Amino acid sequence: MQAWPPSPYRPGNGIDPPYLGDREEQIEAVRAFLKDARNPRNVLITGLRGVGKTVLLNHLQGEAEGLGWLVIDREFSEPDAEPLAFANALLTDVNRALRRLSLSTRLKERAANLLQAAIEVVGALTVSYGEFKVSVDTKRRRPGPHRRLDDDLKEALTHIGELCKKSEYRGLVLRYDEFHVIRERPGSPTLSALLSATSAVQQHGLPLMLMLCGLPPVVDNLARSKSYSERMFTTLVLGNLRPPEDRAALVDPATRLGRRFGDEVVDEVMIDSGGYPFFIQVYGDALWNGSHGETIQIADLPRSTRGSSGRDTFARRLTSASSCATWRRSAKARRSSSCSRRLAGATTRSSRRSAP
Ligand SMILES: Nc1ncnc2c1ncn2[C@@H]1O[C@H](COP(=O)(O)OP(=O)(O)OP(=O)(O)O)[C@@H](O)[C@H]1O
Ligand SMILES: [Mg+2]
Secondary structure, three states: OOOOOOOOOOOOOOOOOOOOOOOHHHHHHHHHHHHOOOOOOEEEEEOOOOOOHHHHHHHHHHHHHHOOOEEEEEEOOHHHHOHHHHHHHHHHHHHHHHHHHOOOHHHHHHOHHHHHHHHHHHHOOEEEEOOEEEEOOHHHOOOOOOEOHHHHHHHHHHHHHHHHHHOOOOOEEEEEEOHHHOOOEOOEOOHHHHHHHHHHHHHOOOOEEEEEEEOOHHHHHHHHHOOOHHHHEEEEEOOOOOOOHHHHHHHHHHHHOOOEEOHHHHHHHHHHHOOOHHHHHHHHHHHHHHOOOOEEOOOHHHHOOOOOHHHHHHHHHHHHHHHOHHHHHHHHHOOOOOHHHHHHHHHHHHHHHHOO
16 A cells, blocks of 8 residues: 655645645735835735635735745734723734844844834833733833824834835834724724824835735724724735635645546645635545555545544544534535534445444
């Protein structure tokens, strides 16, 4: 029996798939924005769970870095929605950007004074929400009344934009994932502060770009915090992979490693998964591990769900995915055929077949 290399498929969270299907349009659009730093654009990626938002975001981050942008990345979580935590996150990121810029030899040679001035200003930033305050550098707190996040952010991002122009970087990208958790609270500018500061900096022609990513409520959250947000972003709404890219996402990784899929099994997986990227990875992985021949056949579909460890993994993955909220939420995005029903069928078929 031939020993095949380990499965190339990557079911998981934000893990780069072996074949990135059906995202060329979006990548092309953002690449064009990244090439024109004098006309900075913001990108918002949204879609249901598991459609590949993080994967695309990571890809775009790579494009941005490849084109010379300085990228500061973060994944938000619920506690970051608290105004102080949000301010702290943004001020930390501004500080991270500044630290990276301070390593730029071009800046040190050509604009050491500007760099020092920016370090002083950013270090002294202190934002207050009522009696609470958050500072970038507590030793450097600026005297006088504490300011709002939008003022301080605008000042800091302006400095950074100017420094970028004098450095070897094209500009700064703030790349934020799971951003739907951030909602504006009345009286505590958070989202609106980020949007108004970004907008002001971009109006001055400084190279700053927001790359935000989140579940669909992110669109409303942004619109509620600033009505002009719709005009600030190019929104990329991701869905399931369309033919023929859905097939390529399954077939291509195997072909590259010397195996192939029979047409029938590909048809079956396409119907079952509806092109949902996560399930294409789950199926690919289970079929790769649960079969032995050079050609993966339709007969391997139930076999990969039968009596072996492959079956356990496959069944566990599909069962947990189909019972979880993610699956329920994304149900509308799929065709009526259901993986869980198929799995039940495959398991029944396989137990019938394996019965003596
Ligand atoms: N374009 C694609 N082609 C093939 N597989 C993909 C593609 N995009 C994502 N995947 C696969 O789908 C799975 C989910 O991707 P990812 O975690 O990026 O989704 P997501 O939309 O960010 O999910 P969540 O909303 O939970 O954060 C991963 O296993 C990934 O490898
Ligand atoms: Mg994600």
